[in-house]
Amino acid sequence: MSPLWYTHLLNRSPLFGVISMPHFGRRCLSSIDYRKYLLTQIAYMLRDNTVAIEDALFTDLGKPKFEVHMFAGNRPSHSGDRHYPKNLSKWTAPEKPAFSLVWSATRRVVYKQGKGVCLIVGPFNYPMAVCVRPIVSAIAAGNTVVFKPSESTPAMSALFAEMFPKYVNPGVLRVVNGGIEVMEKLLDMRWAHLVFTGSTRVGRIVSIAAAKTLTPVTMELGGKSPVFIHPSCDMQIAARRILWGKVVNAGQTCIAPDYVLVPKELEAELVDALKKAHDEFYPDGPFAAGVMGKMVTAEAFKRVTGLLKATQGTIAFGGDVDEATKAIAPTVVVDVPFNDALMSEEIFGPVLPIVTVASIDEGIDFVNNGEHPLAIYVFGKDEQFKKQVLSQTQSGAISMNDVVLHAASHELPLSGVGASGIRGQYGFDTFTHFRASMDPPNWLDVVLGIRYPPYTERNIKLSSYFCPSIPSRPKGPSFEMEM
Numbered sequence: 339m340s341p342l343w344y345t346h347l348l349n350r351s352p353l354f355g356v357i358s359m360p361h362f363g364r365r366c367l368s369s370i371d372y373r374k375y376l377l378t379q380i381a382y383m384l385r386d387n388t389v390a391i392e393d394a395l396f397t398d399l400g401k402p403k404f405e406v407h408m409f410a411g412n413r414p415s416h417s418g419d420r421h422y423p424k425n426l427s428k429w430t431a432p433e434k435p436a437f438s439l440v441w442s443a444t445r446r447v448v449y450k451q452g453k454g455v456c457l458i459v460g461p462f463n464y465p466m467a468v469c470v471r472p473i474v475s476a477i478a479a480g481n482t483v484v485f486k487p488s489e490s491t492p493a494m495s496a497l498f499a500e501m502f503p504k505y506v507n508p509g510v511l512r513v514v515n516g517g518i519e520v521m522e523k524l525l526d527m528r529w530a531h532l533v534f535t536g537s538t539r540v541g542r543i544v545s546i547a548a549a550k551t552l553t554p555v556t557m558e559l560g561g562k563s564p565v566f567i568h569p570s571c572d573m574q575i576a577a578r579r580i581l582w583g584k585v586v587n588a589g590q591t592c593i594a595p596d597y598v599l600v601p602k603e604l605e606a607e608l609v610d611a612l613k614k615a616h617d618e619f620y621p622d623g624p625f626a627a628g629v630m631g632k633m634v635t636a637e638a639f640k641r642v643t644g645l646l647k648a649t650q651g652t653i654a655f656g657g658d659v660d661e662a663t664k665a666i667a668p669t670v671v672v673d674v675p676f677n678d679a680l681m682s683e684e685i686f687g688p689v690l691p692i693v694t695v696a697s698i699d700e701g702i703d704f705v706n707n708g709e710h711p712l713a714i715y716v717f718g719k720d721e722q723f724k725k726q727v728l729s730q731t732q733s734g735a736i737s738m739n740d741v742v743l744h745a746a747s748h749e750l751p752l753s754g755v756g757a758s759g760i761r762g763q764y765g766f767d768t769f770t771h772f773r774a775s776m777d778p779p780n781w782l783d784v785v786l787g788i789r790y791p792p793y794t795e796r797n798i799k800l801s802s803y804f805c806p807s808i809p810s811r812p813k814g815p816s817f818e819m820e821m
Contacts, residue, residue, distance in 0.1 A: 340500050342492035344516040367452060367480045367510065370430055374423040376477050376506055380470065383505040390497055391466065398465075398491040400632035400665070405586060406466075408746070422478045422766075429766050430480075440804055444778040451771045452480025454530030457553075459521070459544070461535040462488035462634050463590040465495070468558075472533045473511065475765030481531070483511045486524060490634050522547075529553045531769055535592075538684075538709075556768055558752065560684045561711040562596040565741070566701060566727055567604060568718025576717040576739070577611030580690070581619065583715075583741030585668045588631035589688035590638075593713040593734075595741050596685055597674070599701035602694040605672060609654045609692065612670050616655065624667045625660060633664040633687065642666060642687035648679035651691060676704055698723065702730050710734070715741045 367373060384391070395401040433448045435441075456476045460469035465487060476483050485502075487495035499513045514520060525547035534544045535558045548555045565580055583595050600608055624630045633639040643659055649671055656669030666688050674680055674691040681691065695701040705711070714733040716724055724738055735752070737744050744750055751764040778786065788797045 340496045342489075342496040342515060343499070344489075345514045345520060367477070367482065370426055373478055373480065374426055376510060377422045377426075377474055379505040380474060380477075383501050384466070384470070387497070387501055390501075391494075394491075394493040394497045395465070397493040398462075399587065399590070399634055400630070400663075401587065402628050402631065405631070422474060425763070426478055429478075429763055443782055444776045447775045447777075449773040449775055450479075451773050452476075452482075452530075453554075453769060453771045454481060456481045456483050456531045456533065456769060457524060457527075457529040458483055458485050459524075459532070459534045459536070460485065460487045461592075462490035463587060463592070465491050465498075468535050469498075472535075472765060472769075476531075476533075476769045477506075477510065479766050479769035481769050482509070484514055484524070484529075485511060486514050486516070486521065489515070489517045527551065531556065533557075533768075535559075558592065559712070560592045560686065561709055562681070562684050563593055563711040563713040563715065563733070564701070564705050565595045565598040565715040565717065566698070566723075567598060567600040567608060568698075568716075568720055568723045569601065569604060570719040570723070571717040571739070572719075573604075573607050573611045574614070577608060578615040578618075579740050580715070580717075581612050581615045581668065584690050585619070585624075585630060585688045586742065588633060588666065589642075590631070590634060590686055591742060593742055593745055594686075595690070595715055596711075597681065597691040597693055599693055599695050599704070602696070605692060605694050609670060609672060612690075613655050616668055616670075620668075625658070625663075625665055630665070630668075630688075633666060636661075636664060638686070639664040639666065642685065642689060645679050645683075645685060645687075646671075646689055649691070650675060650678050651680065654692070656688075698726060702727065705731055713737065713741075713744075 392403055392406050395406050396403075430450050432450065435446050435448065458469065458472050458476065469485065469487060473483055473485060485498070487498050489495065495515050499515055502511055502513050514524065525544065528551035529548075530553075532544070532548055532553050532555045534541060534555065538559045538561070541557050541559045544557070545555060567576065580595050580598065583591070586594070598608070620626065620629060622629070633642065639659075639661065643666065646653075646657065646666075646669065651671040651674035654670045654672045656667045658667040659665065669689045670692060671680060671689065672692045674693050676693065678691065680689065681693070685691075693704075695704075705714070710732045712734040714727065714731055714736045716727050716736065716738050718724065718739075728736055735744050735750070745752055788800045
């Protein structure tokens with residue numbers, strides 16, 4: 339396995355000179371066929387290096403082989419690469435706006451072009467899936483990419499630096515490895531677009547830096563994704579799905595269920611079902627070889643175990659830790675108040691607090707009083723219950739009767755509230771500049787000549803035909819606001 343070498347980004351370095359050029363690699367990416375070639379190359383890069391990827395992710399995260407194949411994106415069908423060559427010609431085709439009697443003769447067209455050189459800053463938790471997908475989207479849209487993987491996963495980051503130059507022209511994509519100093523240097527530069535996936539704390543720093551250079555930013559941050567439990571749910575299935583979503587990748591998933599909101603009378607049934615699922619998942623215990631991942635760093639291990647030590651709740655089961663291997667057993671904590679340490683920040687580990695609520699309204703109010711979560715999960719067969727949570731909350735995504743799985747569907751956007759998606763056509767659109775164009779013929783001045791001085795009352799009257807009409811004046815509200 340190759341060692342991780344940090345990239346030197348001094349002003350005099352050749353790499354700095356290349357990526358700071360405004361037309362880095364743009365000429366070759368004007369060809370749609372060449373973009374398709376590059377995307378297919380990336381797909382085969384992932385397939386050809388499957389064993390190396392498995393080894394790197396096990397070294398960095400203790401990731402079981404199945405999780406590598408399900409979530410890491412090392413297959414074309416999972417990374418989404420196969421969708422791009424198939425649809426790219428359609429997505430990149432110029433489009434005409436909707437018909438307008440006033441403007442139809444001006445030959446309006448919207449062209450789709452790449453934005454330029456994009457910076458993609460990857461996270462540690464899913465260094466394949468969450469890094470490769472935006473890279474694929476950016477190249478598909480006609481951009482060149484500078485990719486900064488996480489220094490917290492040195493084996494995988496070193497593998498990225500080794501693999502990509504063998505399959506993708508370095509004039510199209512450059513891998514930049516390093517820590518805080520390298521990141522600061524990258525953020526000093528102006529980019530056509532910046533994608534950052536990571537913590538809210540670092541996201542604020544990235545946003546401030548990007549604002550100084552007017553770099554547009556797409557972020558996928560974390561948050562505390564709640565689970566709502568309704569009496570109508572199948573508790574056994576709910577428990578299996580919730581526990582799986584919490585323990586996959588050792589809980590280090592930005593859309594993992596962070597805590598459960600459940601009626602008091604259902605708490606014991608839920609805990610029993612979670613314990614049953616746990617025992618079925620780990621017959622030899624969660625610390626057996628190859629069955630569960632580990633915390634990525636010693637600092638991450640100390641942070642999660644610190645939250646567990648500070649909780650006012652009671653551990654229902656689990657709680658075992660192994661500092662030497664950075665392993666934390668799946669842990670369920672009951673009697674957790676809203677102001678508990680476990681509720682103060684995103685847990686990002688295999689610890690699941692159970693919070694009892696007197697009503698669904700109390701749970702919704704608590705969720706709405708915090709930051710909008712990246713996902714909300716709703717378990718129950720009652721359609722009115724689902725509709726209430728859907729209509730009265732905001733989140734990046736909402737899933738009914740399952741967790742996390744929506745992220746594996748290539749056709750759905752993966753985003754937070756107010757952020758763009760980063761895959762499929764959503765990803766293509768994120769990295770695309772929609773360039774408006776108009777080519778009016780000379781004879782159109784017969785109509786458009788009213789814009790020229792001298793301005794007269796006739797000009798003003800005729801100009802009103804260019805303004806869209808509005809509906810008839812309403813006589814009263816069509817509905818009452820729900821309070």
